[in-house]
Amino acid sequence: MIYEPSLMAVLIFGGIVAITLGLSFWLGAKAKSAKGYFAAGGGIHWFVNGVAFAGDYLSAASFLGICGMIAFYGYDGFLYSIGYLAGWIVALFVIAEPLKRMGRFTFADALDSKFQSRGIKLAAAISTLVVSIFYLIPQMVGAGALITPLLGFPHYVGVLMVGTIVILIVVTAGMVSTTYVQFLKGSLLVIFSTVLTVLILQRGLSTDPANDGKPTHQFQILGPTASDKIEHWKSELKLNENDSLIPLDQGAWATKDYLQLTRDDKVSYWKVTESPEQQYYLSETQYKQKNKNGSIIINGLTQGTGEGETDLYPVGRISKLPGDEAETGPLGVTEFLSTIRESELILWGSDTIKEKDGAVLTIYFPKPTTGEKVLSPGNHPKFAGIRSDKIWGKLNFLSLMLALFCGTASLPHILIRYYTVKDQASARKSTIVGIGTIGYFYILTLFMGLGAMTSGALDVTNTNMAAPLLAKSIGDWLFAVISAIAFTTVLGTVSGLIIASSGAVVHDLMSSFMKIEMNDFSKVRIAKIASVVVGVIAIILGILFENFNVNYLVGWAFSVAASANLPALVMLLFWSKTTKQGITVAIFTGMVSSLTWILLSADSYKGIYGLDPTTAIVPFSQPGLVTIPLGFLTLIVVSLLTQPKSKEIKS
Amino acid sequence: MAGFDHGPNEPEDQENSETISRNTRLGLKLFMVYLALYGGFVFLNTFSPAKMEVVVFAGLNLAIVYGFTLIIAAFVLALIYGWSCRNDVSSDTSKNEGASQ
Numbered sequence: 139m140i141y142e143p144s145l146m147a148v149l150i151f152g153g154i155v156a157i158t159l160g161l162s163f164w165l166g167a168k169a170k171s172a173k174g175y176f177a178a179g180g181g182i183h184w185f186v187n188g189v190a191f192a193g194d195y196l197s198a199a200s201f202l203g204i205c206g207m208i209a210f211y212g213y214d215g216f217l218y219s220i221g222y223l224a225g226w227i228v229a230l231f232v233i234a235e236p237l238k239r240m241g242r243f244t245f246a247d248a249l250d251s252k253f254q255s256r257g258i259k260l261a262a263a264i265s266t267l268v269v270s271i272f273y274l275i276p277q278m279v280g281a282g283a284l285i286t287p288l289l290g291f292p293h294y295v296g297v298l299m300v301g302t303i304v305i306l307i308v309v310t311a312g313m314v315s316t317t318y319v320q321f322l323k324g325s326l327l328v329i330f331s332t333v334l335t336v337l338i339l340q341r342g343l344s345t346d347p348a349n350d351g352k353p354t355h356q357f358q359i360l361g362p363t364a365s366d367k368i369e370h371w372k373s374e375l376k377l378n379e380n381d382s383l384i385p386l387d388q389g390a391w392a393t394k395d396y397l398q399l400t401r402d403d404k405v406s407y408w409k410v411t412e413s414p415e416q417q418y419y420l421s422e423t424q425y426k427q428k429n430k431n432g433s434i435i436i437n438g439l440t441q442g443t444g445e446g447e448t449d450l451y452p453v454g455r456i457s458k459l460p461g462d463e464a465e466t467g468p469l470g471v472t473e474f475l476s477t478i479r480e481s482e483l484i485l486w487g488s489d490t491i492k493e494k495d496g497a498v499l500t501i502y503f504p505k506p507t508t509g510e511k512v513l514s515p516g517n518h519p520k521f522a523g524i525r526s527d528k529i530w531g532k533l534n535f536l537s538l539m540l541a542l543f544c545g546t547a548s549l550p551h552i553l554i555r556y557y558t559v560k561d562q563a564s565a566r567k568s569t570i571v572g573i574g575t576i577g578y579f580y581i582l583t584l585f586m587g588l589g590a591m592t593s594g595a596l597d598v599t600n601t602n603m604a605a606p607l608l609a610k611s612i613g614d615w616l617f618a619v620i621s622a623i624a625f626t627t628v629l630g631t632v633s634g635l636i637i638a639s640s641g642a643v644v645h646d647l648m649s650s651f652m653k654i655e656m657n658d659f660s661k662v663r664i665a666k667i668a669s670v671v672v673g674v675i676a677i678i679l680g681i682l683f684e685n686f687n688v689n690y691l692v693g694w695a696f697s698v699a700a701s702a703n704l705p706a707l708v709m710l711l712f713w714s715k716t717t718k719q720g721i722t723v724a725i726f727t728g729m730v731s732s733l734t735w736i737l738l739s740a741d742s743y744k745g746i747y748g749l750d751p752t753t754a755i756v757p758f759s760q761p762g763l764v765t766i767p768l769g770f771l772t773l774i775v776v777s778l779l780t781q782p783k784s785k786e787i788k789s
Numbered sequence: 790m791a792g793f794d795h796g797p798n799e800p801e802d803q804e805n806s807e808t809i810s811r812n813t814r815l816g817l818k819l820f821m822v823y824l825a826l827y828g829g830f831v832f833l834n835t836f837s838p839a840k841m842e843v844v845v846f847a848g849l850n851l852a853i854v855y856g857f858t859l860i861i862a863a864f865v866l867a868l869i870y871g872w873s874c875r876n877d878v879s880s881d882t883s884k885n886e887g888a889s890q
Contacts, residue, residue, distance in 0.1 A: 213841075213852055220830070220856050223863055227823045230867055231816035239809070476848025514842045514852045515834050524838050532835045539831045566874060570867045577860045584853075 139597045140449050143290040147618035154622040158319055184564035186321045188571025193324030197631040198280025201624050203689025206601035208587020212512035214521045215587055218689055219580035221539050225546025230569045233547040236711045238565045255718035256651050261725035263646030265702040266550040270639040272695040276688035278680020281628045283602035288621045294681045301677035304632040308669045323626045331582045337612050338589035344465035345456050347594035355451040357504050362417035371420050390491045404438040409503040423503040424450055430496035454596035458482040479509040486598050502598045534758035541762030545696025548703035550638040601687045640668040694736055697762045701728035705769035720777030728769030735761035812874050819866045830855050
């Protein structure tokens with residue numbers, strides 16, 4: 139869709155970014171030593187650190203991805219919220235304190251504290267880099283999704299902007315600034331999400347939501363009828379002599395059940411659907427046609443805002459409220475959810491059709507769905523497996539929920555924040571504050587997501603923009619503030635990740651593995667060079683992965699993190715027979731197996747290589763269920779095989 | 790001290806070993822409680838998704854109620870943990886915390 143930038147939004151946005159950068163420079167000037175750069179001298183207050191945990195964690199994925207997934211598929215998006223939060227329990231109860239007691243700077247240092255092994259350093263450093271880069275992709279994609287409706291720029295400009303600003307922050311300042319920036323932005327995100335939720339509840343639900351003052355386009359759905367004869371639809375559509383309605387059954391259309399309507403020389407496509415009761419429906423759709431020469435046709439006209447041009451309609455509404463009311467007025471918290479459960483809503487699906495002349499059509503069609511289904515699991519195509527009898531779909535879901543549970547404690551940029559408070563008691567309190575803040579926010583995501591679903595403001599082409607567009611449908615000022623906060627969210631998360639990666643390069647790869655002698659000054663300088671390199675890689679990947687839901691990408695990052703790092707961390711802390719060979723081999727096995735699994739999965743076949751997903755080699759897409767146990771098993775077997783002959787390594 | 794990557798960055802105070810093992814055991818117990826709750830949720834979703842549509846109270850279905858319960862339970866368990874551990878920590882630590890900024 140085409141977006142008109144709003145001056146106020148741009149001004150507020152610019153103001154917040156300027157304040158963030160100013161704070162970074164000012165605080166950065168105070169932290170000159172290497173210890174200050176990486177871990178803020180261990181002197182951050184636990185409450186600030188706790189909210190900063192939330193700031194780190196509530197990334198673009200949490201805000202944009204979850205809201206977007208709920209807005210398009212209902213409850214399935216909320217499953218991510220639940221899984222992400224549950225991961226904190228592993229972090230707090232199992233990993234946090236023993237790790238803090240070891241008192242190391244980076245993840246690799248912690249893993250290696252017992253053995254002083256170069257192999258572990260290398261394995262941990264590479265896994266930190268891989269996980270950070272995987273986690274950076276969704277952040278950058280999220281940045282693009284924010285900038286498009288805000289400034290009207292294309293996706294890649296947003297990615298470039300975030301990349302450049304973050305590299306600037308990281309190179310000029312360091313961890314101190316990012317902890318306070320994360321604190322600030324974690325607080326703002328929670329406060330304004332609360333405001334947004336209150337406004338959603340006050341607005342209530344309506345079958346004709348006023349999006350920015352404009353009425354919603356009501357897509358026609360004909361039927362139900364017992365006959366799908368073309369003559370029947372022709373009479374329902376009241377066609378003139380010059381109009382035509384023909385079934386499309388050639389080439390790529392053959393399996394899709396579309397009718398082509400030509401009326402007043404304008405071509406549109408109508409989708410025939412059959413209900414389980416053998417009743418037929420005919421739905422008006424909207425489409426985007428990308429021609430081989432690059433021109434874009436929307437619903438038969440050129441895409442644009444001028445005379446004779448058109449754009450995709452914003453979507454997302456309730457089609458039937460309980461008691462056939464038109465609107466509900468303000469609603470309470472449980473009332474909002476129970477009203478949606480008793481309503482019927484319009485969700486959207488899409489079909490992609492490649493024509494022989496090289497044009498690619500994406501057709502978006504409405505799917506009337508009961509509130510009962512919207513508020514229960516299994517609507518998302520990737521979760522639909524739990525509603526079938528096939529075991530692979532169910533295992534895929536189990537695998538994802540396991541990876542979310544195990545992933546949090548294994549993320550390098552979360553771990554590094556344990557070192558920024560001075561003792562175990564503070565680390566504990568930080569985590570509790572973090573869990574409280576994050577849990578509260580995740581409850582809000584359900585209301586924001588459902589608010590977006592019924593706002594009439596969704597961009598049918600991009601799930602990631604749901605939250606900003608929801609804010610825009612309520613008011614320009616709110617849109618401005620929310621976008622600015624979300625943008626600084628991305629800034630903060632990306633800078634945290636880049637610092638974790640540069641730490642891995644300097645400490646673990648160069649200083650410990652390659653044994654390069656460096657003084658403090660040159661270490662910080664190399665860390666900065668590493669930051670620039672990682673930042674550039676993130677920019678490139680962020681542009682490439684534009685069309686993935688950011689949340690889904692985060693799921694992958696969690697799988698890789700959990701598979702590579704969790705077995706090593708847990709066994710090191712709780713199994714006295716763990717050896718350095720066991721840790722090294724387990725990290726590599728977990729990392730390589732989970733990456734390979736992802737690259738051979740149906741989702742990669744479809745999304746990355748453009749191949750037929752049914753030919754994928756692995757039976758389900760999420761690796762965690764196989765690769766996390768594999769990591770543990772490898773560690774145990776290798777450790778048992780490499781037990782020292784004498785009892786020399788008694789701690 | 791520059792305190793880079795050679796040698797540990799010793800925390801300013803160490804809890805005694807008895808406190809540490811008590812906290813570890815408490816942590817693992819609470820972890821098991823949550824694991825059971827989360828595991829129940831995931832298995833119900835996987836093998837019996839239709840049950841999640843059942844209305845529990847106030848027009849809310851099991852999916853919503855169980856989901857919110859998991860989020861609130863995480864916070865409550867964290868508070869229990871923090872509270873119990875605090876009782877075990879020596880008085881030195883709490884004094885230092887006040888001055889930690």
